[in-house]
Amino acid sequence: MFKYLNHVVISKFVMAITGIILILFITGHALGNLQIFLGKEALNKYAAFLQGLGEFLWIERIGLLVAALLHIITSIYLKLYNYNARPDKYVVKRYIKAKLNSRTMIWTGLMIAAFVIYHLLHFTVGSIQPENYKYKEIYTQNAYSVEYNANATSLSSQDNDNDANIGVNKILYERHDVYKMVVLGFKNPYISIFYIVAVILLGFHISHAVQSFFQTLGWNSPKYFTWIEKLSVAYGYFIAIAFLIVPLSILLGIIGSNV
Amino acid sequence: MKVKLHIWRQNGPNDKGKMVDYNLDNVSSDMSFLEMLDILNEDLILKGEEPVVFEHDCREGICGSCGLVINGKPHGPESGTTTCQLHMRKFKDGDDIFVEPFRSKAFSIVKDLMVDRSAYDRIQQSGGFISANVGSAPDANAIPIAKNIADLAMDAAACIGCGACAAACPNGSAMLFVAAKSSQLNLLPQGQPEKNKRVRAMINQMEKEGFGGCSNYYECEAACPKNISVRFIAKMNRDYFVAVVKEGTKV
Ligand code: HEM
Numbered sequence: 291m292f293k294y295l296n297h298v299v300i301s302k303f304v305m306a307i308t309g310i311i312l313i314l315f316i317t318g319h320a321l322g323n324l325q326i327f328l329g330k331e332a333l334n335k336y337a338a339f340l341q342g343l344g345e346f347l348w349i350e351r352i353g354l355l356v357a358a359l360l361h362i363i364t365s366i367y368l369k370l371y372n373y374n375a376r377p378d379k380y381v382v383k384r385y386i387k388a389k390l391n392s393r394t395m396i397w398t399g400l401m402i403a404a405f406v407i408y409h410l411l412h413f414t415v416g417s418i419q420p421e422n423y424k425y426k427e428i429y430t431q432n433a434y435s436v437e438y439n440a441n442a443t444s445l446s447s448q449d450n451d452n453d454a455n456i457g458v459n460k461i462l463y464e465r466h467d468v469y470k471m472v473v474l475g476f477k478n479p480y481i482s483i484f485y486i487v488a489v490i491l492l493g494f495h496i497s498h499a500v501q502s503f504f505q506t507l508g509w510n511s512p513k514y515f516t517w518i519e520k521l522s523v524a525y526g527y528f529i530a531i532a533f534l535i536v537p538l539s540i541l542l543g544i545i546g547s548n549v
Numbered sequence: 550m551k552v553k554l555h556i557w558r559q560n561g562p563n564d565k566g567k568m569v570d571y572n573l574d575n576v577s578s579d580m581s582f583l584e585m586l587d588i589l590n591e592d593l594i595l596k597g598e599e600p601v602v603f604e605h606d607c608r609e610g611i612c613g614s615c616g617l618v619i620n621g622k623p624h625g626p627e628s629g630t631t632t633c634q635l636h637m638r639k640f641k642d643g644d645d646i647f648v649e650p651f652r653s654k655a656f657s658i659v660k661d662l663m664v665d666r667s668a669y670d671r672i673q674q675s676g677g678f679i680s681a682n683v684g685s686a687p688d689a690n691a692i693p694i695a696k697n698i699a700d701l702a703m704d705a706a707a708c709i710g711c712g713a714c715a716a717a718c719p720n721g722s723a724m725l726f727v728a729a730k731s732s733q734l735n736l737l738p739q740g741q742p743e744k745n746k747r748v749r750a751m752i753n754q755m756e757k758e759g760f761g762g763c764s765n766y767y768e769c770e771a772a773c774p775k776n777i778s779v780r781f782i783a784k785m786n787r788d789y790f791v792a793v794v795k796e797g798t799k800v
């Protein structure tokens with residue numbers, strides 16, 4: 291399967307195709323996150339919708355994992371290969387067109403990879419701040435309650451549906467309180483700043499990546515390419531800002547001060 | 550004018566090599582860079598030292614043999630100019646000038662500033678041609694070619710194979726050269742029958758020679774003395790994609 295690594299141009303195609311899959315996901319993720327500004331109901335509903343996708347969620351997760359692994363493996367292989375193709379360095383070297391973002395793709399990429407692992411443990415697995423991960427939103431028959439109601443019984447223990455559970459406190463529905471988890475998580479300034487730095491690196495990576503994708507797959511016409519290069523930089527800014535505005539707003543108390 | 554030269558001296562391919570300093574006091578600003586090096590060599594010969602080996606031939610910017618890395622840029626500070634067409638008036642009195650050979654794993658150093666660029670010839674020989682039965686010259690306009698296509702093919706054909714692209718590339722990649730040499734034919738009707746085979750064979754040879762891959766740094770375009778655009782790399786990638794889908798990678 292990894293025979294393609296023997297061909298530098300095919301490896302580059304793999305970089306471009308897996309990269310654009312990651313960019314499409316990242317875009318959806320950034321837009322999804324922004325729903326936090328619509329309030330708790332919107333965000334938790336969205337999260338519950340994603341969780342409810344069932345097998346589609348797993349198809350998406352496996353697809354992303356494959357794309358990410360191929361992207362990382364190929365990039366490391368290419369980097370080593372390319373490094374060896376220029377073993378002797380110049381005493382004096384001036385770069386004219388190669389900007390910092392293009393020359394640091396592997397480093398920003400590897401830092402993003404490390405961050406993504408942390409991020410998954412933090413918000414998807416819940417092992418980094420388990421105290422924030424455990425919150426649930428409960429819907430009982432009479433009202434919607436924010437805190438876990440001591441009189442209510444959780445969904446799982448209702449299977450036998452005995453009489454004691456029937457009443458105003460019966461839990462009709464419960465869902466993960468993502469809003470609370472995110473707000474409490476980002477109230478920790480160390481975590482917020484770590485996230486902000488990571489998404490700035492991501493934006494930097496993307497500012498080179500978008501136009502690189504077009505060039506690699508052969509869509510470089512003089513009519514559009516200056517625009518594609520501008521789009522690439524703008525997209526990097528857009529992604530970085532769309533992500534970092536969430537921890538920043540929480541840190542500044544603009545949202546989530548009621549949690 | 551006076552210049553302080555720092556020149557890479559290396560006795561042979563296996564020698565380690567190092568920078569050596571030379572001072573030149575009587576340089577005219579009208580001299581070309583190579584004439585300045587000629588003066589240096591005359592001095593060295595008079596002193597009984599080994600002259601600096603550097604390659605040159607036409608001295609009019611068309612043969613592509615005069616590549617040197619000057620102050621960190623292949624062919625020096627002036628864009629779109631070969632070393633032989635660079636003049637000393639582009640430098641200031643008292644300047645430090647660093648001169649190094651073109652570097653890429655596929656270019657081994659012969660001596661001092663001269664490198665073996667035969668890897669480019671082998672890439673060209675692997676597919677940079679059309680197979681045609683030679684008879685008498687064909688009618689001039691027998692095959693109509695649109696003006697924009699003809700112009701584009703001419704832009705690609707401006708490549709003089711000097712090696713600056715691989716020397717400028719942080720990956721030591723020859724993609725711009727291979728792109729120019731494959732596109733100049735792949736754009737034209739005469740190049741169509743062997744289009745897929747050509748691009749696969751040339752890229753295959755490029756990999757065999759040990760050149761790196763493209764990371765879209767665009768340093769090659771910035772260094773090219775003929776201003777060949779990286780859009781030819783995009784075109785080659787597209788041609789290669791189609792060729793590999795149709796015919797696989799085996800050459
Ligand atoms: C997770 C760790 C990552 C690593 C190690 C990494 C590494 C790299 C490297 C080294 C390149 C340049 C390839 C080359 O020069 O040949 C690259 C290109 C690219 N990256 Fe990443 N990256 C990572 C994550 C991402 C993410 C999260 C995205 C999307 C948001 C992304 C999108 C892209 C794209 C679109 C390209 C351009 C492909 C092309 O060369 O045309 N990368 N990446």
Ligand code: FES
Nearest residue numbers: 608612613615633
């Ligand atoms: S000597 Fe021929 S191009 Fe410079």
